[in-house]
Amino acid sequence: MSLRYYIFLKDVLLLALTAFGGPQAHIAMMFKLLVEKRRYLTEQELIELNALCSILPGPTSTQTLTAIGFKIGGPNLAYLTLLVWITPAATIMGIAAVTISYLQGQGISLGFLRIVQPMAVGFVAYAAYMISSKVVHTKTAVSLMVVSAILAYFFHSPWVFPALLIAGGAVTALRFKQHPREKDKHLHIEWANFILFVAVLITAALLGAYTSSLPVRLFENFYRNGSLVFGGGQVLIPLLYTEFVDFKKYLTGEEFLSGYAIAQALPGPTFSFTSFVGNLAMRDYGIAGQFLGSFVATVGIFLPGTFLIFFVIRFWDELKKYRVIRASLEGISAVSSGMVVAAAILLFHPIESTLLNFSIVIATFSLLMFTRIPAPVLILSGLLLGFVV
Template sequence: MSLRHYIFLKDVLILALTAFGGPQAHVAMMFKLLVEKRRYLTEKELVELNALCQILPGPSSTQTLTAIGFRLGGPNLAYLTLLVWIIPAFIFMTLAALAVTFLQNRNISLHFTRYIQPIAVGFVAFAAYKISTKVIESKTGIGLMVISAILSYFFRSPWVFPVLLLAGGAVTAIRFKNHPLEPDKKLKIEWSNFILFVAVLVTAAVLGSITKWRAILLFENFYRNGTLVFGGGQVLIPLLFTEFVEFKQYLTSEEFLSGYAFLQALPGPVFAFTPYIGALAMRDYGVGGQILGSIAGTAGIFLPGTFFIFFVIRFWNELKKYRVVKASLEGINAVSSGMVCAAAILLFHPIETNWLNISIVVITFAVLLWTKVPPPFLIILGLLLGLFIP
């Protein structure tokens, strides 16, 4: 690697330690550091790469950074970029899961997290608001969002989500003629990374069904979810809650919400919630098993998006000319925002319904909407209140 590559990885580490606020905030920081200061790429190139990652399943800001690494130094630098970006949050969330297990093994209650749980619901509600204001562009989009919210609220099977996403994309894809025609499309596809993606998926599914070993089953679960999530980490939350809390009951709702609240206090990718879930799902296998579960969760959720970006970036310039691709995004995004709206309601159900918790949700939403108070401050305040107020 060249000196420029090492400097780039140092910049990625700076982002991993300072980029709070989710994908939109991450991209804004990339503009400032990677475009304006370092000039690794132009503003137009970053906008286009981010647009590409928005139409692919997986963590959009992670894929954008990985794609920049790929353009600068090929696959090797891209994989290093991915590791540098996710490792800080991975370490913290794994430690959080180990701490939760330690407390439970000593019969120490998680009651001190009681205030950060409604705060976490406020974060999800705010995410639903932000996503809907950015991606809903028509009455069709509003309709898809409402229908998606209702269906994902009442039908909580993990397989409902991909069906809704595909259906939403199909509804708006029909209106592709509303988009301008792009001439000179010459699509040449290299299939190696897509074949690798499918091979890993099939291998994990087969090994999991044969061995029944939870670490492999977890990897397959997260890998499948990683192929189905459009719209960033907020959309991932309802999928994880349905599968791992309601369906498989690996975590309690209290543990889930506490972990999500911890995540809001961290910089880096929202998808880093998965090592926390993976570690708690393996708590019966000791500390070594929990670390293995954390690794399985992290690898499972991040690999599909990485394979997809490696696959698509080679022919992106031609793919984006197709009107059907552009048109389908509106439906996919509208359905995604509906899922997050439903998630805010679902996540509140396990919390005791009283005026205090409702007020905390509303106040959190209002603070995020009308002030610039950083999310970590709200989480720390919630923890302090839980520790010192009886």
């Protein structure tokens, strides 16, 4: 491997350890380090790669970094990029889950997390506001957002979410004639990575259905979620809550919120939260089993997005010329924002309905909205207040 590849991986590790704040903040740091300082690619190339990853299911900033690695050094460097980027946060989240399990096993109260749990709801509410303000600009989009929020709130089956996304995209795709026609479309598709993506999805589903192995079923659960999440980590949260708290009861609502709050204080990909969920889902199998749960959850959630970016990046420039594709993005984005609105309401349910908790949600939302206080500072402050109170 060339020296340039080593330097690139070192830069990716630096981002993994310092990139707080979610996909938008991650992209800002990529501009500064990878474009301005290192010149691995141009500003326009990064903008286009991020746009591509934003419309694919999976973690946006992770796929963007992986795509950059692919562009620089092909598939091998791309996989190493993915590994370096996700390992620090996923490891810390796994350790956090084991720590919480240990404290509960020793009968030690998790009361010190009482502040960060409603704070996590404030983070999701802020994400809902930010996403909707960026993607909901027409009456159709508003209608899709409201309807999807209501349906996502009342119907908790994991399959409701992909059905809503497909329906939303189909509604706005019908208006494709409003988009300008582009000429010179010569679409050549290499299907290998898509076939691999589908093959793993089907194999995992069959093995999950016919085996009693919890790690196999967890891998299938997370791979399926990773295949169907449009909009990044904020949209992933309602899917995980519905499936693993409401439906399968692997975690309590309080544990889920505590883990999500901790994830907000960490650099790196938001999807690393799955390491926490997978870990606690296997708490009955000992520490080794818990870390196995973290591993299969992390691999499961990140792998489909990786397959898809490898597949699409080769013909993206031609695909985005099609008006139906461009038109469907409005509906997909509107439905995604509606799902996050529903998540903000659902996540408040496990918390005791007191004036204090409601005030913490409002205060967290307001601080995120009107100040530039970094998310890790807010979460760490909440943890300290929890110890004091």
